[in-house]
Amino acid sequence: MRAPTERQPAPETSDRILDAAEALFVEHGFEATTMRMITSRADANIAAVNYHFGSKDALIQEVFKRRLTELNRQRLAKLDRLEAEAKGAPLKPSRIVEAFFGTALEMAADTEHGGHTFMRLLGRTYTEPNGFVRQFLAEEYAEAVERFLTALYRALPDVPREEILWRFHFMMGAMSYAIAGTDALQLFAGKFDDAAPERLLPRLMSFLLGGLRAPLPGQGVPGENGKGAPTRP
Amino acid sequence: MRAPTERQPAPETSDRILDAAEALFVEHGFEATTMRMITSRADANIAAVNYHFGSKDALIQEVFKRRLTELNRQRLAKLDRLEAEAKGAPLKPSRIVEAFFGTALEMAADTEHGGHTFMRLLGRTYTEPNGFVRQFLAEEYAEAVERFLTALYRALPDVPREEILWRFHFMMGAMSYAIAGTDALQLFAGKFDDAAPERLLPRLMSFLLGGLRAPLPGQGVPGENGKGAPTRP
DNA sequence: CCATGAATCAAACGATTGATTGAATCATAC
DNA sequence: GTATGATTCAATCAATCGTTTGATTCATGG
Numbered sequence: 001m002r003a004p005t006e007r008q009p010a011p012e013t014s015d016r017i018l019d020a021a022e023a024l025f026v027e028h029g030f031e032a033t034t035m036r037m038i039t040s041r042a043d044a045n046i047a048a049v050n051y052h053f054g055s056k057d058a059l060i061q062e063v064f065k066r067r068l069t070e071l072n073r074q075r076l077a078k079l080d081r082l083e084a085e086a087k088g089a090p091l092k093p094s095r096i097v098e099a100f101f102g103t104a105l106e107m108a109a110d111t112e113h114g115g116h117t118f119m120r121l122l123g124r125t126y127t128e129p130n131g132f133v134r135q136f137l138a139e140e141y142a143e144a145v146e147r148f149l150t151a152l153y154r155a156l157p158d159v160p161r162e163e164i165l166w167r168f169h170f171m172m173g174a175m176s177y178a179i180a181g182t183d184a185l186q187l188f189a190g191k192f193d194d195a196a197p198e199r200l201l202p203r204l205m206s207f208l209l210g211g212l213r214a215p216l217p218g219q220g221v222p223g224e225n226g227k228g229a230p231t232r233p
Numbered sequence: 234m235r236a237p238t239e240r241q242p243a244p245e246t247s248d249r250i251l252d253a254a255e256a257l258f259v260e261h262g263f264e265a266t267t268m269r270m271i272t273s274r275a276d277a278n279i280a281a282v283n284y285h286f287g288s289k290d291a292l293i294q295e296v297f298k299r300r301l302t303e304l305n306r307q308r309l310a311k312l313d314r315l316e317a318e319a320k321g322a323p324l325k326p327s328r329i330v331e332a333f334f335g336t337a338l339e340m341a342a343d344t345e346h347g348g349h350t351f352m353r354l355l356g357r358t359y360t361e362p363n364g365f366v367r368q369f370l371a372e373e374y375a376e377a378v379e380r381f382l383t384a385l386y387r388a389l390p391d392v393p394r395e396e397i398l399w400r401f402h403f404m405m406g407a408m409s410y411a412i413a414g415t416d417a418l419q420l421f422a423g424k425f426d427d428a429a430p431e432r433l434l435p436r437l438m439s440f441l442l443g444g445l446r447a448p449l450p451g452q453g454v455p456g457e458n459g460k461g462a463p464t465r466p
Numbered sequence: 467c468c469a470t471g472a473a474t475c476a477a478a479c480g481a482t483t484g485a486t487t488g489a490a491t492c493a494t495a496c
Numbered sequence: 497g498t499a500t501g502a503t504t505c506a507a508t509c510a511a512t513c514g515t516t517t518g519a520t521t522c523a524t525g526g
Contacts, residue, residue: 013503029362031264035484045505050485052503124360127413130262163436170407170440177406178399180360202450203396207403214443217435246473268514278475283515285473472523479516484509491504496497 014052016042022063022114026121030060030130061136064125067107067118068137072144075103079147090154097208100148101175105201108179123176163216171208178204247285249275255296255347259354263293263363294369297358300340300351301370305377308336312380323387330441333381334408338434341412356409396449404441411437 020042024033035056039046053059078099082091108119128134152164178200253275257266268289272279286292311332315324341352361367385397411433 027362029262029264031262032362034482036482045503046484047486047506048504056484124362127357127360127409128262130265166411166436167440169410170437173406173408173410174403174444175406176360176410177402199450203399204403206447206450207400207444210447211407211440211444214439217432217439267512269512278473279514280476280516281474289514467526469526470524472521474521475519477517477519479514481513481515483512485511486509487507489505489507491502493500493502495500 013042013044013048017044017049017052017059018063018066019114021059022117022121025060025063026117026124030128030133057132060133063118064122064133064136064140067115068122068140071104071107072141074107075100075144076147078103079151083151090157091151093152093155093212094205094209096148096151096155097171097212098205100144101171101208102201102205104175105179105204109198109201119179123179126172126176159216167212170211174207174211175204246275246277246281250277250282250285250292251296251299252347254292255350255354258293258296259350259357263361263366290365293366296351297355297366297369297373300348301355301373304337304340305374307340308333308377309380311336312384316384323390324384326385326388326445327438327442329381329384329388330404330445331438333377334404334437334441335434337408338412338437342431342434352412356412359405359409392449400445403444407440407444408437 017038021033021038024037024041027033028037035049036046038059039048042048049056049059053062079096082095082099104119107115110116125133125137128137149165149168152168153161156164250271254266254271257270257274260266261270268282269279271292272281275281282289282292286295312329315328315332337352340348343349358366358370361370382398382401385401386394389397
């Protein structure tokens, strides 16, 4: 009467639970989302979560694994294609950044299949205190981060690796906020006239590349070397 | 026997509770931090929180108010000084960015008086799902955001305001991750050789200004217009 | 020395949490 | 039609949550 033998593709109930949990986690966070809220929204019995997944923590992991594995698979596929086309030459930084962050934004733009919901969840989970969630995310990301960092190191051989590391970190932060969008913090409530996701990608990409290619922090005082206005392309 | 009459400056117990709560919130989040954990760490009775603050939610607000009011006061003071020196002329964007984000990083660099702990908490709270926390933060930030946005609008008259709004948003995200630093996500575990906070400020500032002054996303394909390498100053 | 109110304390409150039980129901194969 | 195993169900478990209580201790002023 315990764990189901996985023969069938999916009996639907576990998927409804995953979808309900995903949406509720975005809305209330992990701790504040109760099993009863999840099963109620999924039209399932309270015992269904433990039957299908084993525990609440295992359910959380499954919510992430379902989407994150696919996201990083797409990212690495794009990187593979770029490297194949380059035939051994270093890639352009803009291509690398677009492969990593653009893929994430594409998933975030997909409101039909829950991709948008998940990316909002992912963005706020990067800073999740919960230990096991963080460790799980780190493992799931390990390969992709390694590959993309290596590509960036090759693309920018004159830039100290530590600097690239930090800027990659900063870019992750900017992307998180970009996806969280208006609902991250009501700081800009009523100020965003246009939250169209199709305009978000070029906006974020310009910002990220501007940051990545910024003058290195050196002897010069930052901000003293330019007119300070963005240039029209 | 209810709320204390505020005659004395501070009987010490409420401060110990605030410090303990601040540290525990960073470590475990709001929900996962129990009253018993707080009062135990603060060497106080379990009833002390409700006696001094009224409720757990009120305690959370007080933890933020204590530091955030001071942070935004410093930010606005710097902006006031810059505007006084400029005598009506528009400010340089780099000065504005430094006044807003630099002040935050200064507080984050202060490990002596809990500033570092608080800024880590603040960074991860920007994406907090909890409704009342978000609304409280928004109110506490309203004036500063308004003032700094206005200054940026004046400093960059040729840039669409919506673009400035988004880039300010992106900058907030990058700063959050910068402060969360290594402990945000173990994605880069073991890769940061140098987490010295005094080098973080110039690093972040270069990145932010690079992003703020990046070419606007227009007709041109992003990333097709440059060599893609950061320039030495 | 005692009166007064702030502060602390141990103990308990009802409510809700994630998890578990054993029986009931369902689908499928023979 | 009946056996078999997967799934669902109502009911309940112990544990823990934030909060409250009433008594006790402490500090201070007259």
